[in-house]
Amino acid sequence: MKRSFPIAAALISLFLMLLVVAIVVRNPTRDESSSSAVSASRPPEIHGLIRASGNPVAGARVRAKGSDISTISDALGRFHLPLDLQSPHRVTAWKEGFLIGGCDADADNLRVDLQPLPGEDSAAYEWVDPRPNPDASMNCANCHAEIYREWSAGGHAHSADGRYFRDLYGDDKSTTHASWNLLSEYPDGAGVCASCHAPTANFNETLDLREVQGIAAQGVHCDYCHKVTDAALGNLSLTHGRHGMQLLRPGHGQFFVGPLDDVDRGEDAYSLLYRQSKYCASCHEGTVFGVHVYSTYSEWLASPAAKKDLQCQSCHMKPTGTMTNIAPGEGGIDRRPETLGNHVFFAGGKEAMLRQCLDLKIEVDRALGNVDVLTRLKATGVGHRVPTGFIDRHLLLVVEAQDTHSRPVRNMTGPKLGPAAGKELEDKAGWLYARLVHLRNIPRPVPFWMADHVVDDTRLAPDESDVLHWVFPKDVETIKVALIYRPFWQETAQSKGWGNLDIVLREETVRVPNRR
Numbered sequence: 001m002k003r004s005f006p007i008a009a010a011l012i013s014l015f016l017m018l019l020v021v022a023i024v025v026r027n028p029t030r031d032e033s034s035s036s037a038v039s040a041s042r043p044p045e046i047h048g049l050i051r052a053s054g055n056p057v058a059g060a061r062v063r064a065k066g067s068d069i070s071t072i073s074d075a076l077g078r079f080h081l082p083l084d085l086q087s088p089h090r091v092t093a094w095k096e097g098f099l100i101g102g103c104d105a106d107a108d109n110l111r112v113d114l115q116p117l118p119g120e121d122s123a124a125y126e127w128v129d130p131r132p133n134p135d136a137s138m139n140c141a142n143c144h145a146e147i148y149r150e151w152s153a154g155g156h157a158h159s160a161d162g163r164y165f166r167d168l169y170g171d172d173k174s175t176t177h178a179s180w181n182l183l184s185e186y187p188d189g190a191g192v193c194a195s196c197h198a199p200t201a202n203f204n205e206t207l208d209l210r211e212v213q214g215i216a217a218q219g220v221h222c223d224y225c226h227k228v229t230d231a232a233l234g235n236l237s238l239t240h241g242r243h244g245m246q247l248l249r250p251g252h253g254q255f256f257v258g259p260l261d262d263v264d265r266g267e268d269a270y271s272l273l274y275r276q277s278k279y280c281a282s283c284h285e286g287t288v289f290g291v292h293v294y295s296t297y298s299e300w301l302a303s304p305a306a307k308k309d310l311q312c313q314s315c316h317m318k319p320t321g322t323m324t325n326i327a328p329g330e331g332g333i334d335r336r337p338e339t340l341g342n343h344v345f346f347a348g349g350k351e352a353m354l355r356q357c358l359d360l361k362i363e364v365d366r367a368l369g370n371v372d373v374l375t376r377l378k379a380t381g382v383g384h385r386v387p388t389g390f391i392d393r394h395l396l397l398v399v400e401a402q403d404t405h406s407r408p409v410r411n412m413t414g415p416k417l418g419p420a421a422g423k424e425l426e427d428k429a430g431w432l433y434a435r436l437v438h439l440r441n442i443p444r445p446v447p448f449w450m451a452d453h454v455v456d457d458t459r460l461a462p463d464e465s466d467v468l469h470w471v472f473p474k475d476v477e478t479i480k481v482a483l484i485y486r487p488f489w490q491e492t493a494q495s496k497g498w499g500n501l502d503i504v505l506r507e508e509t510v511r512v513p514n515r516r
């Protein structure tokens, strides 16, 4: 017994040693697998560290510039990207609160040092002119020629000096009428329009928009829009335009915010806001003088489009698919065209967008000896009611019947157009899709600054069919249906000398089927 103990102990020790060896061998380490066979097939990878003021930055978006290869830095600020050191790349990084940073991916252990955003908004900042000018190096169009072309063709470029706006505001040279003229009808309201129509006008002075000049007269321009860091602040409907938007204007140098997170020139920041409807809200929603004049954003909130996550930009800034470089020859890089939004805001034109979104079905038949007309009008592929935007925009559906001698025949039942439709159309069978701002008991439009409280909203709701029905007498032979878009009330347009602004979206003549 005395001798057997050390032998047993030795055997047990030996057994344990073998067990340990067995476990180690059964669990091949990373080293073993990477030794020979795998090194050839291991994907290329670079790694590095994101820092700010010498400290690691976790949660930064790290990207191979101009590509969709990206990752997030870990808790210790480290990142790995599947990039090959042989092919030249730049690595960029961005995190909330910092400018976009970057470095060349030319070493194995990269460092990107992020710089903080300009401290606070500087009111002393001088706005940069969007227009091309070889003598002014910062003018946006000098480098962003294509985007400038898009923007300058649209409404934002003329929001402060557009003819219709100026005429209604008070620039009324064409007629002696003092009606539909803000300055003569409601002079106290003169300063209200600038917060959305001329957001960089000097708000310290008593504002008369007719006197706004220089860059402020460029309306909703590039530099203003790309200094926005937050939006839809305050009570949306009452905090208009720039009062609901937070800006960050640098005290020195330059600073732009945009939708690209890899512009690492040291003066740019990324913000998700630029792809969200919220960005447009403070200007496209507004109760002015107690009237809900602009309601596009709240219409969008209630729309099927919002539920499908279609933002304003998804439709109005949808990439054209043709622009591949936003600053060609001026430091811009080739980018995938589907990542670059367009600044036209109505791709293909407003008329094309209106036509595309409206579907009209007409049914004409005989019933109970008379002629029945049924219309179904539906707005699809739109993110709000139709029409939307300025309160005077409206659609007219006009139904005209003729007998066998081509004489007009009046309808027996069904809705008729009122005086708002203008002299030629008043009293005809039809329907007005509009927000009619009028005084009590008088269904005639008034300017929104003259309204007491009545707004009849009869516009189309997105994705909902609007069905209307008329009955005409039996001797009717043809039915003509027209769908007309009018940006302003006809009487206003005539008194201002604007001419005929009607857009006829659809016109169709249907023969009434023969008696069965």
Ligand code: HEC
Residues within 6 Å of the ligand: 130, 140, 141, 144, 147, 148, 149, 151, 152, 156, 220, 221, 222, 223, 225, 226, 258, 259, 260, 274, 275, 279, 313, 314, 317, 326, 339, 340, 341, 342, 343
């Ligand atoms: C009404 C505000 C507004 C105005 C005015 C405006 N932008 Fe933009 N810009 C945006 C928004 C929003 C985006 C993001 C679009 C997207 O990606 O869906 C954007 C995107 C950009 C981009 C990134 C590339 C792209 O096309 O998506 C650049 C560059 C740019 N704008 C420059 C300009 C220049 C230059 C002008 C003037 C000529 C201008 N912007 C006018 C709001 C504006």
Ligand code: HEC
Residues within 6 Å of the ligand: 153, 154, 155, 156, 158, 159, 160, 162, 165, 195, 196, 197, 199, 220, 241, 242, 279, 280, 281, 282, 283, 284, 312, 313, 316, 317, 344, 345, 346
């Ligand atoms: C600073 C205020 C402001 C912001 C921000 C703004 N808009 Fe506008 N927008 C206006 C004004 C003012 C007009 C009217 C221009 C005019 O007088 O015709 C307008 C006009 C438009 C039009 C009609 C364009 C045309 O060419 O007739 C569309 C569409 C539009 N905006 C969409 C948008 C979208 C989408 C956004 C957000 C990405 C946006 N806007 C952001 C103020 C703004």
Ligand code: HEC
Residues within 6 Å of the ligand: 128, 129, 130, 137, 138, 139, 140, 141, 142, 143, 144, 222, 223, 226, 256, 257, 258, 259, 260, 261, 262, 263, 268, 269, 270, 325, 326, 327, 330, 331, 332, 333, 334, 335
């Ligand atoms: C000297 C040329 C030049 C001028 C002038 C210029 N830019 Fe740019 N801008 C660039 C370049 C280069 C880029 C980056 C292009 C790239 O990475 O593809 C850029 C990028 C941008 C971006 C994208 C930022 C982001 O992170 O999404 C915005 C927004 C922008 N510029 C707005 C403006 C505005 C507004 C003006 C006028 C006030 C202006 N730029 C003037 C050259 C210029």
Ligand code: HEC
Residues within 6 Å of the ligand: 277, 280, 284, 296, 297, 300, 305, 310, 311, 312, 313, 314, 315, 316, 350, 353, 354, 357, 381, 382, 383, 384, 385, 386, 387, 388, 389, 390, 393
């Ligand atoms: C699903 C696509 C879609 C979305 C999302 C969308 N729109 Fe529109 N928008 C349209 C179409 C189509 C029209 C033309 C019909 C009309 O005038 O109502 C239009 C018209 C407009 C007009 C009318 C301009 C005029 O001159 O009368 C404005 C302003 C506008 N949109 C702003 C916005 C804003 C702001 C948002 C986000 C809150 C938005 N849209 C979301 C498709 C869209």
Ligand code: HEC
Residues within 6 Å of the ligand: 155, 162, 163, 164, 165, 168, 169, 182, 189, 192, 193, 194, 195, 196, 197, 240, 241, 282, 283, 284, 285, 286, 287, 288, 294, 388, 389, 390, 393, 449, 487
């Ligand atoms: C809350 C922001 C906001 C305020 C405040 C505002 N507007 Fe507008 N305005 C807009 C937007 C956005 C549009 C573009 C809607 C569209 O295109 O249908 C517009 C369009 C217009 C148009 C149509 C221009 C055209 O060419 O079709 C007129 C006219 C107009 N506004 C007059 C005024 C007047 C006058 C005031 C001041 C009493 C005013 N607006 C105040 C945002 C505003």
